[in-house]
Amino acid sequence: AIYDQYSDLPAGREYDFVIAGGGTAGLAIADRLSTNSSFRVLVLEAGTSSVGVFNITVPYFSTRPSLQFDWNLTTTVQSGLGDRITFFPRGFILGGSSSVNGMFYTRGSAADFDRFAAVTGDEGWSWDSIQQYLALNENLVPPATNPNTHGEFDPAVHFTNGTVDVSLPSFPQSIDSKVLQAGDELGGSFSFNLDVNSGLPLGLGWLPRTIDSQGRRSSSATAYLGYAAKNNLDVLVNARVARVTPTSHSKNSASGLSFRTVEFSQDITNSTFFQVTATKEVIICGGVVGSPQILLNSGIGNSTTLLAAGIPPLVDLPSVGQNLSDQAFIANAFLANTTDTYDDINRNDTVSNEDLTTWLGESGQPGDVQGAGPLGDTFANQISYHRVSDELIEKYGDFSAGVTSPHLEIYPGNGFFIVPPPTGFYMSMTTVVVSPASRGSITINGSDPFAPPLIDPAYLTADFDIAAMKEAIAMVYRFFNASVWDGYILAPPEGLPSLSEFFTLNATDLDLQLETYIRNSTGTSAHPVGTVAMSAVNASYGVVDPDLRVKGVNGLRVVDASVFPFVTCSHTQVPVYVFAERAAKLIAAYWQEV
Numbered sequence: 001a002i003y004d005q006y007s008d009l010p011a012g013r014e015y016d017f018v019i020a021g022g023g024t025a026g027l028a029i030a031d032r033l034s035t036n037s038s039f040r041v042l043v044l045e046a047g048t049s050s051v052g053v054f055n056i057t058v059p060y061f062s063t064r065p066s067l068q069f070d071w072n073l074t075t076t077v078q079s080g081l082g083d084r085i086t087f088f089p090r091g092f093i094l095g096g097s098s099s100v101n102g103m104f105y106t107r108g109s110a111a112d113f114d115r116f117a118a119v120t121g122d123e124g125w126s127w128d129s130i131q132q133y134l135a136l137n138e139n140l141v142p143p144a145t146n147p148n149t150h151g152e153f154d155p156a157v158h159f160t161n162g163t164v165d166v167s168l169p170s171f172p173q174s175i176d177s178k179v180l181q182a183g184d185e186l187g188g189s190f191s192f193n194l195d196v197n198s199g200l201p202l203g204l205g206w207l208p209r210t211i212d213s214q215g216r217r218s219s220s221a222t223a224y225l226g227y228a229a230k231n232n233l234d235v236l237v238n239a240r241v242a243r244v245t246p247t248s249h250s251k252n253s254a255s256g257l258s259f260r261t262v263e264f265s266q267d268i269t270n271s272t273f274f275q276v277t278a279t280k281e282v283i284i285c286g287g288v289v290g291s292p293q294i295l296l297n298s299g300i301g302n303s304t305t306l307l308a309a310g311i312p313p314l315v316d317l318p319s320v321g322q323n324l325s326d327q328a329f330i331a332n333a334f335l336a337n338t339t340d341t342y343d344d345i346n347r348n349d350t351v352s353n354e355d356l357t358t359w360l361g362e363s364g365q366p367g368d369v370q371g372a373g374p375l376g377d378t379f380a381n382q383i384s385y386h387r388v389s390d391e392l393i394e395k396y397g398d399f400s401a402g403v404t405s406p407h408l409e410i411y412p413g414n415g416f417f418i419v420p421p422p423t424g425f426y427m428s429m430t431t432v433v434v435s436p437a438s439r440g441s442i443t444i445n446g447s448d449p450f451a452p453p454l455i456d457p458a459y460l461t462a463d464f465d466i467a468a469m470k471e472a473i474a475m476v477y478r479f480f481n482a483s484v485w486d487g488y489i490l491a492p493p494e495g496l497p498s499l500s501e502f503f504t505l506n507a508t509d510l511d512l513q514l515e516t517y518i519r520n521s522t523g524t525s526a527h528p529v530g531t532v533a534m535s536a537v538n539a540s541y542g543v544v545d546p547d548l549r550v551k552g553v554n555g556l557r558v559v560d561a562s563v564f565p566f567v568t569c570s571h572t573q574v575p576v577y578v579f580a581e582r583a584a585k586l587i588a589a590y591w592q593e594v
């Protein structure tokens with residue numbers, strides 16, 4: 001069951017597994033482990049319950065982020081972004097970021113997973129090996145209102161028996177046919193790809209999303225946890241983990257320490273802590289920020305910096321918090337010659353209310369909706385993936401996972417991204433550097449376990465990243481050069497040249513304009529990874545081994561986006577589910593054997 005107060009948990013209960021963080025990975029693991037009725041599982045989630053939260057159920061409302069369900073973190077001053085600080089969204093609710101994300105279903109490339117296998121020396125992370133976990137996770141269903149999706153995906157690469165509902169777009173956008181026509185006309189890297197989730201994502205294709213057949217968000221909370229009906233699974237919300245502490249000595253690990261006790265608080269304004277000890281393992285699933293923060297608070301990290309922060313170092317693992325990789329993102333909004341966009345939904349209550357009535361359907365009951373109309377869908381119907389030019393690769397090297405893996409993602413949106421200006425109708429062409437070279441870090445800010453950490457994604461600090469973003473924006477202009485857009489685009493985003501000027505400006509002026517625009521406009525794609533990176537068993541760097549056990553200690557694993565050594569070329573929820581599914585298997589197998 002889901003509990004608000006520690007005192008409400010069943011008295012005297014012992015737990016085999018304590019999971020710190022009830023997010024995307026945490027709830028998937030909790031569900032899988034608790035299918036074994038002899039395992040007793042406790043999840044500690046810092047945020048609130050997701051049960052009955054209407055706004056996160058309606059897919060399009062993901063464009064109206066609710067600060068109540070977010071950690072409200074910001075980055076440090078970003079030198080690559082003209083010394084700006086930027087918002088760094090993370091879900092603060094059961095389901096974690098899967099409860100607030102944009103619901104794009106993208107797996108990454110086969111090469112991404114093969115690279116994971118190569119750097120860890122564990123074939124179990126290869127593309128072929130992870131198909132079984134994709135199958136456990138994906139439940140491809142017809143979209144709400146059951147439109148014809150023939151030709152929008154390749155059924156041979158999808159799965160229909162998994163846990164999270166996945167569907168193709170349900171609501172046609174007025175730009176759909178133009179986008180596809182432009183791709184046909186231009187060919188090249190905009191050539192049609194029947195399925196960007198086949199492992200070979202290059203090209204332009206349709207975008208599946210984690211939305212169910214009734215047009216509702218399918219998250220780790222709705223799909224894996226449900227209402228937590230199993231009596232061997234307890235979930236405590238409003239429970240913020242401060243640290244893990246050594247429980248007993250063991251001969252089986254390098255440091256002799258076994259971290260099986262979790263210290264947490266239900267009121268971070270006073271320092272009352274509760275402690276709970278796992279008889280088998282603690283699994284940290286706090287995400288790319290929470291997980292390194294918990295480890296560092298526990299004295300697991302770079303001993304020198306821990307001492308400086310006033311924390312007694314217990315295990316010297318200098319990679320904790322390092323290697324932060326996020327994809328630079330710009331939602332380039334062009335003024336368009338139309339009134340048929342999404343813009344009014346987020347600025348005109350009459351339109352929004354009508355759309356909500358359509359989404360609710362005849363019953364008008366949130367639990368029994370039809371999910372029709374724009375609110376039952378997310379904000380993009382297609383997506384495209386591209387390589388940068390050979391010239392760039394020669395100059396800077398190739399930061400992608402391989403030649404069939406992209407550096408850039410571009411996707412059209414039928415409106416201004418998130419909240420539009422009061423007037424005007426827009427078409428967005430979002431550009432993302434999906435294989436960044438920049439690496440940043442997350443460090444704790446002193447010894448207060450709940451003080452927000454210092455988050456430095458180091459956006460655009462590597463020359464490759466800004467050069468790649470320039471190529472992405474040039475691709476957008478080439479895209480709009482297709483004849484199907486004649487007269488459709490009226491004006492560029494502020495700071496960019498008009499469609500015709502772009503091709504006539506001299507190279508130096510154009511480059512300068514792009515540089516300024518990009519540094520002023522870039523923010524997070526919300527896909528950070530890498531701060532508790534996995535590495536080969538004997539590697540001199542990294543934090544967890546290929547089985548996701550924290551190196552050099554006993555009883556402690558980390559499973560979430562923080563363990564990816566590289567960001568996949570995709571949005572990151574599907575890879576997180578893959579890691580959670582495999583981790584659950586590894587954990588269950590380990591404890592069944594011993």
Ligand SMILES: Cc1cc2nc3c(=O)[nH]c(=O)nc-3n(C[C@H](O)[C@H](O)[C@H](O)COP(=O)(O)OP(=O)(O)OC[C@H]3O[C@@H](n4cnc5c(N)ncnc54)[C@H](O)[C@@H]3O)c2cc1C
Nearest residue numbers: 021023024025046096097102103104241287290561571573
């Ligand atoms: C706004 C947004 C939009 C996104 N859009 C997409 C998209 O469209 N498609 C896609 O594939 N990916 C998307 N992503 C990325 C994707 O959702 C994340 O990569 C993924 O959900 C991360 O999973 P996780 O398990 O690593 O972390 P989370 O899901 O964030 O889970 C971490 C959990 O741990 C909890 N926690 C943290 N610290 C503590 C602590 N000290 N004590 C207790 N609990 C703690 C958090 O509250 C949270 O519930 C988006 C992310 C965001 C934020």
